[in-house]
Amino acid sequence: MNSTSLLVFDGLLLVSIVSLAWAALASIDARRSVILFMAFGLVLALAWARLRAPDVALAEAAIGAGLSGALLLAALHDHDRTAAGVGSSSTQNQTSAGLTTVIRWSVTLLCAALAVGLGWALVHVFDHPANDALARAVAENLDLSGVSNPVTAVLLNFRAYDTLLELAVLLTAVLGIFALGPARAGYQPAGLIFDGLTRWLVPVLILTAAYLLWVGAHAPGGAFQAGATLAAAGVVLRLAGRHQIGLPAARTLHIVLAAGVGMFLLVGFALLATGRAFLGYPPAWAGSLILLIETAAMLAIAATLVSAFVGGQPESVTIDNEE
Amino acid sequence: MLTTQLLYALSGCVIVALGLRSALLHSSLLQRVLAINVMGSGVFMILLAVAYRGAEVAPDPVPHALVLTGIVVAVSATALALALARRLAAEQDDD
């Protein structure tokens, strides 16, 4: 692939990405912008693969396009049923037409100036060779990290603290959703053909999730991509009209939701007790500890994303506090 | 190699500007949630362009981990925003 044809490919890809982004944001009809946004996510996954980031491409396709799209489409589903709809949340202030065009132009100019500034600063940065200090440090310490895939090593070992807080962010989001009220009404049971697809697709998705989790140690994959695939299986079951979708009852659902952060803390405290640094896995045990944490994280991520799609506690289940 | 890295970084800047413009201008909630997600994708493109070291050389894994974390954080924020919107729509229906 000589460089010119590669350049043409990049040009086409980037033009389609930017135009998809523009179309998604500029279209008035909510349904159109959501569909265009999902297309934008998928083409973006292609761009990440082009930039030699397969882990990120998997996550972008599964979470960025797939699950975000499912959440947005579910929001549209409510939008059609409720009169108020997801339309304008802030009150329409009756500024005169002249003023809105002035605001519109000044914001556009501001953003254009930001783009030019960012571009100019980045051109300035790319003049001198890239600073590889961190990349070299990761490469040198890779064999100590217990996994051979550098991205998983950074996520689960060198910067494991980031991933711990990120799982806490997921937990906060789902607790916020539960606090907001009961779940959405379920979908009506699936017809013959969709039921056939579900009966075949869901086991394959679960198998793929397990494979992604296992392969994450030495090839692109890992807890996030596996969790998203498992969540996709839950979403398909939910769309097929099965209300319980394999989500356990309230108490065990909370345990699964808290599993990711919980396992991280257990390992961290255990290592602290044995005098090592928090999340400083002993090199001999690192691989298995990472797999243990990733399994719990996968389950937590899948349960969180499906609960977000369901929109609350599954109906048959409510928190049993005695009020 | 430099042109690929620069090409992706510059289009990342354009996407960030697009997202910011739409987030500031549009008042409908769905468009603002999409705008913030698009802006995030723009920043991720800049990060991955910075990590790119050419077709043969392995890229820098640290920005990849950052972008992975960013994607998961973005989807959890989107989920909470849509849940709030649903509750708001339900409340406005009752009265």
Added chain:
Amino acid sequence: MINALSSLLILAGLFFYIAGSIGLLRLPDLYSRLHALTKADNLGLGLLTAGMALQMPNLMTALKLVIIWLAILVASATSAHLIARHARRRESRS
């Protein structure tokens, strides 16, 4: 020889993609557009996958491509069915 065959297959696949897209733009009602899209794109994808499979380093990766094609085949057939059923129901109701 392999390269010639796979580029031929890929070009044929592209042709069907373009046909499907033109069908989407030109055909009048939902059902015929659905028909054109599902058929043309799936065939196009089959040819594309076959062309790509020839380029793959080993049999396993080629098989993975074929699995991807089968999954998309089933998924697009089901979604086409669902869209058509939904449209049919809405027509009978209105």
Added chain:
Amino acid sequence: MTDVLIILVSLPLAGALLCLLLPRAATVVALITAVITALASGSLLYAVSTQGTLLYELGGWTAGLGIALRADGLSALLLVMVALVILATSFYASAYFSKSAARAHFWPLWLLLWTALNALLLSGDLFNLYVTLELLGLSAVALASLGGKIAAVQAALRYLLVGLLGSMLFLAGVSLIYAGYGSLDLAVLSRTVEPEPIAWLALSLMTAGLLLKTALFPLHFWLPPAHASAPAPVSAALSALVVKAAFYLVLRLWMDVFADVVTPAAADLLAALGATAVLWGSWRALRAQRLKVLAAYSTVAQLGYLFLFFPLLQALPPGPALDAATGGLIMLALSHGFAKAGLFLAIGVIQQRSGNDSIAELDGTAQRLPVTTFAIALAGVALIGLPPSGAFLGKWQLIAGSFATGQWLWIVVTVIGSLLAAAYTFRILGHAFGSQLYPSRAFAVAREEWPALILTATAAVVLGLAGASVWTLLEAGA
């Protein structure tokens, strides 16, 4: 013993999980976690005062590769303030939520908010700060929407969107820094950052994002509705702690990491915005009809004071004058934290006892709720900056610093701001001491009223008298 640094983050997180798994015992578990974490913060403060800045490398990796937690005098003091405010507010919340169904939802989110605050104050890594900012934003929004009414949900939604926009701008700045300098660790960056276009642009992006989260004057529109409609303990945490954590980040970036990138003009711009915030916030507080709206606008004003310090810190050469001014800034931040939290808790008591918090219907409150009215008065003392309070020492240093650097405008603004603060405080007290025709008997609910009293007393008296220790701690931690 630097393990205390990670204990301060992982303990509230573990407490949040326990509260989630044991909904019926959530209150007891949360209070126990609160006490232990407060003790841990105290021991951290002691450790910093004896050993100076503490460093904890997570996972045992060197700071560049892994993430480092850092605690110097500034973050240790703010950590202790956060711990004490949350401890007192937790006792109040245990009474406030005892009857409502939201109890099982409140405690896990409350401890997650605390985790985010501690993680942000201790983190020494730029991308980790982005993740803590998101955790802080999401938990604050989830808590603010617990109010359940339309106003609460709508305000929480706008707060979330503004917060996400702020975090995205911050992330853009972080990516520029990584592109330019190839590192994310604050210590490494403070050595390698030079005044060049990439640094200016990254700093302005990050600052824009953080100013959105600190609600500095032009970007404060989301704060009053969000803080006024949230439940009382939540608005106490939002006003006293959450906006202050974002301010701490601006201070850390401007004065520590990007110290030589910051230009006097930029510092003056921040101070100008701060000055307008002081005047505009105090004026709107004076005209507010509801107590909570008054307290929310007072937060906008008080944060304005903190930004007035920037040109002073930038202009003063390193030496006793600079340390005095930094100490004044911290003292003002601490005293506002305690006073505002206490004020919101007192307002919560009034709202629960009399059904609403409109200022016009406050007559007789002094007779019915003497302890709460006394707490509001003490909070007023700290907000105005009268002598025994920590705010007095802070404003004194602000005025002294302005004299030293010859920047007169800030003195005028401080004086007018204090007068306006006095006006809106006495407006509340005037109504509260209005005599009611049939004075009902005074009744005191210890668990609800004492937390507010202790917090405002700390701000108004303890901080003022024990002020010197703050300065010694800052030098020790520097």
